Amino acid sequence: MAWDWEKLNRQHQQQPGGVPPQMDDIINQLKKFKPPGGSLLIIVVIAALMFGYSVFFTIESGSVGVVQRFGKFVRIAEPGPNFKLPFGIEKVTKVRQDRVYKEEFGFQSERGEIDGRYESASDSANISLMLTGDLNVAVVPWIVQYKIKDPYNFLFKVKDANGLLRDLSESSMRLVVGDRSINEVITKRDEIAVEAQRVLQEELNAAETGINVVTVEMKKTNVPTPVQASFNEVNQATQEKEKMIYQAREDYNKAIPAAKGEAERTIKAAEGYALDRINRAQGDAARFTDLYSEYVKAKDVTKRRLYLESLKELLPKINRKFIVDADQKNILPLLNLGNSEGESK
Helix, strand or coil, rough: CCCCCCHHHHHHHCCCCCCCCCCCHHHHHHHHCCCCHHHHHHHHHHHHHHHHHHHEEEECCCCEEEHHHHEEEEEECEEEEECCCCCCCCCEEECCCCEEEEEEEEECCCCEEEEEEEEEEHHHHHHHHHECCCCEEEEEEEEEEECCCHHHHHHHHHHCCHHHHHHHHHHHHHHHHCCCCCCHHHHHHHHHHHHHHHHHHHHHHHHHCCEEEEEECCCCEEEHHHHHHHHHHHHHHHHHHHHHHHHHHHHHHHHHHHHHHHCCCCCCCCHHHHHHHHHHHHHHHHHHHHHHHHHHHHHHHHHHHHHHHHHHHHHHHHEEEEEEEECCCCCCHCCCCCCCCCCCC
């Protein structure tokens, strides 16, 4: 029977999915094909195809190939066409280094399956329940995204790298959450995620897993459903308490500085008044001493001068002035002094 590759290809393209010819189909065609050279040529062609299939392999971009010879690691194959020893002597395991893998903790995504392992709702609830530093229970779901940094360590240093990653992730998160209060766990998720990523990466490096943590993302944290109502009441009471404290501090900051300022002003005024009184008293004493010295030197002159100076100060303050003769002996003329229009002023 003649070799009819075109016919075989059309037959397979007409099948559902348009699957191209497989190796078994090619071998069957080779068995039916009888070239002039006999069966030896068929054997040679089949051997050549099998040899090429077992020797050549291709590594996609962003991946590497881990080559084992009789189960022992020998080298890392870079992206592109590569060669290996045939017939199972060398085995190639392809590892993608550009892909970001994801592990979910405490909740289920739409697929509900993690690396072929189904996580039940009870397992998710148990993982997400954590004890905080102030002895409260919090529901903490999170996601770990990672890449394979060292294929050799990932494949050979750890028996179950994914399982170890999940165990270390849970341990790291519980360690970080256990050092914080329930309010910090709810309000400072970004800070907790950064710290958990640092602790997890240290543990993975110590275990030589070959995994590099890209990010740890915290989902919405809360308290368990049965105690949410009581927790909300406690938060509300705490907020009211803090509000009253802030208001009291505001009133304190207003009243105390004002009182201190008023007290300072009163003290300064009193000091100024005292200084003024002291200066006046000292000035009066000095003036009296000077006058007394002059009086001692010339009593009559000084006495008359003091009398005139006193009149000079007193007379401008008097509204009406009446001058009476010193020799007047009768009192009657004095009675009409206030009603006369021609009195002297």
